[in-house]
Amino acid sequence: MISSSEKSPMKPLSIEDSFNPHGLKVLVVDNDPHSLLHLTEMLISCQYQVTTCSLPTEALQLIKDDNKFDMVITEVHFSPDINDIEFLEIIVRETGLPVVNDSVDTITECIMKGACTCITKPAKKKVIQLLWQHVARRVLRHQLMKPTDKLENEPSSCTSMEDKEFSGSSGSDDVQMDDDQTKKHRMVWTDELHSQFVDVVKYLGIENAVPKKVLELMNVPGLRRGNVASHLQKYRKDLQILSTNIPQGFTKQSSVSTDAYSPVSKYNDSFISTQPITEVQQEDSSIQVPGGANSQVIENKDLFTTNSPITELQPHFAVQDSSTQLVPSGAYHPVIEKDWLVGSPPITDVELQMLQKFEFDNPLSSFHDLDYCL
DNA sequence: CAGAGAATAT
DNA sequence: TATATTCTCT
Numbered sequence: 001m002i003s004s005s006e007k008s009p010m011k012p013l014s015i016e017d018s019f020n021p022h023g024l025k026v027l028v029v030d031n032d033p034h035s036l037l038h039l040t041e042m043l044i045s046c047q048y049q050v051t052t053c054s055l056p057t058e059a060l061q062l063i064k065d066d067n068k069f070d071m072v073i074t075e076v077h078f079s080p081d082i083n084d085i086e087f088l089e090i091i092v093r094e095t096g097l098p099v100v101n102d103s104v105d106t107i108t109e110c111i112m113k114g115a116c117t118c119i120t121k122p123a124k125k126k127v128i129q130l131l132w133q134h135v136a137r138r139v140l141r142h143q144l145m146k147p148t149d150k151l152e153n154e155p156s157s158c159t160s161m162e163d164k165e166f167s168g169s170s171g172s173d174d175v176q177m178d179d180d181q182t183k184k185h186r187m188v189w190t191d192e193l194h195s196q197f198v199d200v201v202k203y204l205g206i207e208n209a210v211p212k213k214v215l216e217l218m219n220v221p222g223l224r225r226g227n228v229a230s231h232l233q234k235y236r237k238d239l240q241i242l243s244t245n246i247p248q249g250f251t252k253q254s255s256v257s258t259d260a261y262s263p264v265s266k267y268n269d270s271f272i273s274t275q276p277i278t279e280v281q282q283e284d285s286s287i288q289v290p291g292g293a294n295s296q297v298i299e300n301k302d303l304f305t306t307n308s309p310i311t312e313l314q315p316h317f318a319v320q321d322s323s324t325q326l327v328p329s330g331a332y333h334p335v336i337e338k339d340w341l342v343g344s345p346p347i348t349d350v351e352l353q354m355l356q357k358f359e360f361d362n363p364l365s366s367f368h369d370l371d372y373c374l
Numbered sequence: 375c376a377g378a379g380a381a382t383a384t
Numbered sequence: 385t386a387t388a389t390t391c392t393c394t
Contacts, residue, residue, distance in 0.1 A: 186384095186387060210378060225377085230387055233379070 022047040024132050025068055029059045030075040035121050039073065042128045056087040063091075070135045073119075187227055193220070197231060206239075 026043055030036040031054040043050045051069070053059050063069065072091050116134045119127050189197070200217040201209040211229035218228070 189386080212377070226388065229378075230389085234386075236379095 023049050024070045024135055025049045025051065026131075027059060027062060027069045027072045028052045028074075029054070029056060029072065031055060032075065035075070038121075039123050039128075042123055042125055043073075046125070046129050048128075048132070059087075059091070071131065073131075187223070189231055194231075196220070197228070197235075201232075201235070206236075 024047075026048045028036060028039055028043070028050060030039065030052075033054075036052055036054065040050050040052055051062060053062055056074075059072070059074070074088055074091065117131075119131075196218055197214065200214050203217065204213055209232065211225045211232055214232065215223060215225050215228045
């Protein structure tokens with residue numbers, strides 16, 4: 001076997017750890033005992049580690065207590081007084097985890113709310129077997145970005161001059177070297193860096209996440225405590241804002257009623273405390289930092305999202321609604337658009353390469369199916 | 375003294 | 385606005 005062993009506590013998520021159903025922690029939320037059981041059995045038979053509950057509130061509590069889930073599968077028809085779609089949305093936002101909904105008739109809506117895919121009941125084993133790849137892909141994305149970590153100009157070239165910028169010439173401080181890069185090291189929290197940050201914070205639990213710890217665990221050369229402290233401050237602030245704007249009771253009609261600012265402003269921000277992933281619903285903006293050769297592209301997408309691009313929404317969702325074509329084989333067949341099916345951008349070559357690199361030991365999955373699953 | 379977190383500055 | 389720096393308190 002492979003990764004079944006213990007996971008390094010230092011790295012909350014690594015490809016090796018996540019790249020296999022074995023031990024992946026799945027939270028299943030379903031108020032129908034039968035389908036819950038069925039799904040659970042199937043998940044377990046596929047080596048997932050399953051936690052179940054029947055209500056969204058329980059789910060949130062579970063997430064709060066144990067923030068180490070890798071994936072959430074949720075029913076979308078709970079009860080008349082619970083807005084399941086909103087629940088799904090919150091889960092997506094707060095956990096940043098791949099969320100799978102198990103109802104077909106709301107697939108479009110769910111996908112638009114951020115679900116990474118949708119399975120039908122009764123769940124087909126084949127489909128279940130492939131679910132882990134959502135987690136894998138998320139991790140992959142993080143991993144892929146890692147090498148890009150050049151947030152700082154490498155200290156090597158900076159000599160000793162960086163600490164005290166004004167070394168010799170004190171008269172006129174026209175120290176206008178090729179600044180931009182040598183002088184002003186104003187770091188940029190790229191998606192990747194931020195993801196790393198979020199992972200660590202999640203790992204620690206937000207209540208234990210203090211700058212020094214986070215810094216250590218992130219282990220990014222050049223990153224300083226102050227950077228983390230500052231970021232953490234903002235992160236918390238955003239969480240707070242989010243928590244006061246969203247949770248409440250998930251009431252049926254509360255959803256999109258125009259007034260995003262409901263007067264009521266103190267709810268259970270509880271669950272957010274442990275699952276601090278938020279998402280700023282802002283469209284991306286890629287900025288080119290004018291730095292000449294060393295220019296850097298900053299993507300500022302889903303701000304506080306951990307599994308960012310997986311649930312990136314494309315406009316072509318409007319395409320048809322209910323009839324999700326399932327083929328007897330059990331696997332999804334993208335009768336419609338592939339990316340419509342799952343709301344994810346098509347897998348890239350690099351990703352595929354990475355996936356294949358880590359291929360197997362795991363006979364359960366085959367990467368052809370990525371097309372359907374991811 | 376170190377370090378967290380808030381406040382303030384850029 | 386995003387990040388840095390300073391301040392205050394533990």
